[in-house]
Amino acid sequence: MPELIKIYEQNIDPRQIQKAVDVLRKGGLIIYPTDTVYGLGCDITNKSALQKIAQIKGVKLEKSNFSFICKDLSNLSDYVKQIDSSTFKLLKRALPGAYTFVLPGSKTLPNAFKNKKTVGIRVPDNAIAIELVSLLGNPIVSTSIHDEDEVLEYTTDPELIYEKWQSKVDVVIDGGYGDNHASTVIDLTGDEPEVIREGKGSLDVL
Template sequence: MRTLRMYPSSINERYLDEVADCLRAGGIIIYPTDTLYAVGCDALNNGAIERLCRIKGVNPQKQTLSVVCDGISMASEYARIDNEAFRILRRNLPGAFTFILPAATSLPKVFKGRKEVGIRVPDNQIAMAIAARLGHPILSSSLKVDDEVPEFDAQELALAFEGQAELLIDDGGDGESLSGGMPLPSTVVDLTDSRSPEIIREGKGELQ
């Protein structure tokens, strides 16, 4: 696995191109977010999605899949966002949230027949820059390995996922996940009925 050192305050454009090219080719990446490190692939590449789900040991037909976008505008192409949902997203994003929204028909066939999609716009310049350079969302899942492999330690993650992912983006400790204390996952909010949002997992984000 190739490791790229990239800093949120000074993103390497050449590395960013390499990451986007890897994703377009069906590759798997490990990258920092505003919570835990995440494993991701091109959200429009069915083969890559199936591969990522095998790595995570999840059934894509039974589990809500989440995508990382560079902003609400990109998210609106892949989820149905009504006026009230838009107001909630605008107040809270970018931020440490996964919002469950009605899925749009523009998602690939692995999403067909699914009514929901998780939307993430993390408050992390690297994650948003990757999605922007790719031009569409990253299918993403937080990394929870085991008690022996901290999900905020890039070197340990590189060893744990050797042979499974092509690239690891190491933020050099500048990421939010290394800011002290045990890292928290995103707060998950069900917005399928935007008039009565429901927090279904408490995490780092505090809903406004």
């Protein structure tokens, strides 16, 4: 039976968060809080878990636009081609924060993403998400939890998320009510930053 784990962002219980990390390591799927909406995620290095997420979302893995959730910008070169100093300064200004930055993918991407020209990088301003990635030791591949309701695009109540998703995932982390605004998506692969989706993150960083 999938577990609903209560974790407080201001006082993270190491034993509780370790449960979720162990699930990720074993190829399981988790739902967890970010600084925007709740995300569905798995370990970036586990291809069968990645396939499961792609199947749930109804997309082919190689054509998917999942985000890479990173703890900071320290291992960026593992996933992203070399970027210029102005791009790096923009990332430093905006992150951690409610942004997804589309950047050119590097040749050292994990096998499942080998042919991807671009990747979406996220460093959420949420202690639970950052601790998960830190303890796991590599990024979580993530996608937003959408709601079937036409009025509410995103479910914000973790208990409702658990009710709806418990048959598809191994753990739901209850980190309190989520936001119902997704991240701002900015494409940095061209000559000028291009806003793909205006979300929670302010455009003042540009």
